[in-house]
Amino acid sequence: MSTTGTHHGNETRIVADPDLPTILIIREFDAPPDRVFRAYTDPDLVVQWLGPRRLTMRIDQYDARSGGSYRYVHRGDDGTEYGFHGVFHEVRPNERIVQTFTYEGFPDGVSLETAVFEDLGGRTLVTGKSLMDSIEARDSMLKSGMDHGVREGHERLDELLGGQQGDGVDRDTETGS
Amino acid sequence: MSTTGTHHGNETRIVADPDLPTILIIREFDAPPDRVFRAYTDPDLVVQWLGPRRLTMRIDQYDARSGGSYRYVHRGDDGTEYGFHGVFHEVRPNERIVQTFTYEGFPDGVSLETAVFEDLGGRTLVTGKSLMDSIEARDSMLKSGMDHGVREGHERLDELLGGQQGDGVDRDTETGS
Numbered sequence: 001m002s003t004t005g006t007h008h009g010n011e012t013r014i015v016a017d018p019d020l021p022t023i024l025i026i027r028e029f030d031a032p033p034d035r036v037f038r039a040y041t042d043p044d045l046v047v048q049w050l051g052p053r054r055l056t057m058r059i060d061q062y063d064a065r066s067g068g069s070y071r072y073v074h075r076g077d078d079g080t081e082y083g084f085h086g087v088f089h090e091v092r093p094n095e096r097i098v099q100t101f102t103y104e105g106f107p108d109g110v111s112l113e114t115a116v117f118e119d120l121g122g123r124t125l126v127t128g129k130s131l132m133d134s135i136e137a138r139d140s141m142l143k144s145g146m147d148h149g150v151r152e153g154h155e156r157l158d159e160l161l162g163g164q165q166g167d168g169v170d171r172d173t174e175t176g177s
Numbered sequence: 178m179s180t181t182g183t184h185h186g187n188e189t190r191i192v193a194d195p196d197l198p199t200i201l202i203i204r205e206f207d208a209p210p211d212r213v214f215r216a217y218t219d220p221d222l223v224v225q226w227l228g229p230r231r232l233t234m235r236i237d238q239y240d241a242r243s244g245g246s247y248r249y250v251h252r253g254d255d256g257t258e259y260g261f262h263g264v265f266h267e268v269r270p271n272e273r274i275v276q277t278f279t280y281e282g283f284p285d286g287v288s289l290e291t292a293v294f295e296d297l298g299g300r301t302l303v304t305g306k307s308l309m310d311s312i313e314a315r316d317s318m319l320k321s322g323m324d325h326g327v328r329e330g331h332e333r334l335d336e337l338l339g340g341q342q343g344d345g346v347d348r349d350t351e352t353g354s
Binding site: 019020021022067069086087088089090096098100102108110112114129131133134135 | 196197198199244246263264265266267273275277279285287289291306308310311312
């Protein structure tokens with residue numbers, strides 16, 4: 001009932017822990033957990049929002065289940081490609097995703113990414129955590145401009161979730177194969 | 178040339194970083210990287226050394242390639258079972274293994290494990306790193322008695338690598354499928 005209408009104040013918070021090599025990414029969305037979770041796991045939806053607007057996303061593989069793998073490429077107007085890949089340690093429907101993440105420009109760098117979905121009564125709180133193996137690696141990630149891409153991606157996800165009727169995002173039903 | 182004979186002083190060093198939620202596990206073995214790497218990735222060999230002597234190991238799955246998964250169970254004399262599972266983010270032959278790790282008694286706990294194999298001229302230095310998301314989780318891991326199991330496992334691996342003739346550990350040849 002309270003999921004319709006625009007909730008003002010959706011804002012992405014990006015927090016670098018002072019003592020741990022982590023980045024917290026905290027965001028609320030105007031949709032219940034099952035719809036937000038599906039937007040994070042169905043590649044036909046992921047490709048519509050993940051990353052900044054100026055890059056085109058191509059998904060080579062996105063098998064979002066425990067033990068699955070993924071790879072995708074973001075491509076700029078000048079043809080530059082940025083590849084990313086990893087494995088899904090756990091995909092717990094509507095609750096939790098744990099995956100590894102490597103930017104292929106730095107193939108020895110690996111982070112462990114956890115996203116937790118919490119039901120706020122029709123709205124969803126998503127808390128993401130990126131864990132790296134040094135404060136320096138974490139600070140490099142922050143300085144890469146990832147914050148802009150994350151925020152803009154979340155705005156695009158708002159738009160995707162808001163366009164319920166025609167965008168293929170089902171409510172409360174599972175139609176995926 | 179220098180790989181034969183017993184090298185005294187193989188000792189497992191387990192180091193808790195004072196500032197980061199990591200455990201370093203450092204060990205040399207009297208065998209070249211390809212043989213040590215194979216003992217870490219071939220389930221028929223892994224089952225012979227991983228963990229303390231008092232537990233029996235059963236491997237349900239051990240697909241040690243990039244994107245593969247694993248699960249194994251350690252079982253005590255009293256029938257108590259300890260399950261572990263995860264995914265392999267990267268398996269780079271004779272060089273590097275990056276995998277996730279969960280003890281199923283604490284299913285929300287996930288660590289990121291990296292093992293790097295370095296050639297010391299016939300001997301191999303293996304540097305393992307476990308990365309957790311808090312100092313408390315890291316300290317709990319240390320207090321679990323894991324250090325005893327790790328050290329005893331390494332002694333069993335010494336024995337496996339030392340018995341070259343009859344244990345199925347090939348030298349410098351690949352016979353696996």
